[in-house]
Amino acid sequence: GAVVSQHPSWVICKSGTSVKIECRSLDFQATTMFWYRQFPKQSLMLMATSNEGSKATYEQGVEKDKFLINHASLTLSTLTVTSAHPEDSSFYICSAPGVRVDTEAFFGQGTRLTVV
Amino acid sequence: GNSVTQMEGPVTLSEEAFLTINCTYTATGYPSLFWYVQYPGEGLQLLLKATKADDKGSNKGFEATYRKETTSFHLEKGSVQVSDSAVYFCALKREYGNKLVFGAGTILRVKS
Numbered sequence: 624g625a626v627v628s629q630h631p632s633w634v635i636c637k638s639g640t641s642v643k644i645e646c647r648s649l650d651f652q653a654t655t656m657f658w659y660r661q662f663p664k665q666s667l668m669l670m671a672t673s674n675e676g677s678k679a680t681y682e683q684g685v686e687k688d689k690f691l692i693n694h695a696s697l698t699l700s701t702l703t704v705t706s707a708h709p710e711d712s713s714f715y716i717c718s719a720p721g722v723r724v725d726t727e728a729f730f731g732q733g734t735r736l737t738v739v
Numbered sequence: 740g741n742s743v744t745q746m747e748g749p750v751t752l753s754e755e756a757f758l759t760i761n762c763t764y765t766a767t768g769y770p771s772l773f774w775y776v777q778y779p780g781e782g783l784q785l786l787l788k789a790t791k792a793d794d795k796g797s798n799k800g801f802e803a804t805y806r807k808e809t810t811s812f813h814l815e816k817g818s819v820q821v822s823d824s825a826v827y828f829c830a831l832k833r834e835y836g837n838k839l840v841f842g843a844g845t846i847l848r849v850k851s
Contacts, residue, residue, distance in 0.1 A: 629782065655837065666828065666843045667783075716782050720837035727773055728832075728839055730782035 625651045627719050629731025636707055636738055644702045644734045646717030652697035653719040657728070658690075661714040673700045707738040741766045745829050745842035752849050758816040760845045762803075762829035765810065770831040772796075772805050772812040773839070777826045786814075786827070819849045 626649040636642050646656055654675045659667040671681045671692050679692035689711075691703040704711050717731040746761040764772065771790045775783040787796030789805035789812065796803050801816045812829060829842040 627782075632780075657838070664844075664846070666841050669838070672838075718783075718839075720839070721832070722837065727785045727788055728837075730775075730784070733780070733782040735780065 625649075625719065625729045627653075627717065627729045627731045629717050629734055631734060632732055633735040634737070636736070638708055638738055639706055641703055641705045642707055642736060644704075644715055644717075644736075646700045646702070646731050648698045648719050648729075651719070653700070654697060655720055656694060656700035657718045657720060658692060658700075658702050659716045659718065661716060661733075667716065670702075675700075704736065707736070709738045712736055712738045741770070741831060741833055741840045743829050743831055743840055743842035745827075745845050747843075747845070749846035749848055752819055752847070754821055754849055754851050755818045756849075758814070758819045758823075758847070760814040760827055760829075760847070762812045762814065762842060763810050764812065764829075764831050766831055766833060766840075768834035770833050772803070773830045773832065774801070774803055774812070774814050775828040775830060775841075777828065777844070779825075783828065819847070821849045821851050823847060824849045 628647045630645045656673045658670045670685045671679045673679045673692045673694035675694045694700045716733045718728045720728045742765045773788045774786040776786045787798040789796040792807035794805045803814045826844045828844045830839045
C-alpha cells in the first residue's frame, strides 16, 4: 500500500518556539493531506485539510495563525506550530486520503509534541 | 449528519478470548466502512474495510460485516493475542468527499 512518512516522530520544544512537522507521500502524489490532533485516550480531531497549490482549509475552532499548514508540492505537506505553549502538547497525525469512496486513507506514524 | 459510535472501553480480555467491539453508524447514502488499529505511539493502520452492504472485511483473524439494516460494522476476532492490545477505531467514508469520520476509539487490553 501507499506509504506516508511523518517526521519527526517526537519533539520536545520550549514555550514560545515554533516546531515544524513534515508529512511526505513516498510512492504516490497527494494533492490533499489531512492533519489530525489526538489527545490522550481520545479520538482523532481533524484540524485542517492541506491542498497542494492553494490555502489550507481549517476546521472550526482551529487557529490558523497558530497552526500553519503548507502544501508546497505533491509529496510534501507541513504543519508548523507557532509560538508553542504547553497546551499545544499532543499527538499530531497526517493522512493522505484515498481518492475513491472505497479506498482507505494512509496515515503517517504520528508526531508526539511536548512543549515545556 | 454522519457519525460513528463505538462501544466504550477499555475492553480487557484474557488471551484466546473472543472479541467483539461494537460499531454503529449514521450516514446518508452508501458510505464505506473501515476499522483502523493504532499501536502505542504510532499512527493508524488499516485493519479491514467493507465498501457495500453485506460485504465482510477480514484481516489477521479479525472480521467485520457491513450491515445496512442495522447500520452496524462490529469487529470480531475468535481468539485474541497479547499483541492485539491497541486502540481500535471504526470509521466511515461518505459517498461523496474523501474525509473519514471516526468513532471515539476503543482500547483493547489482552492479558496473558
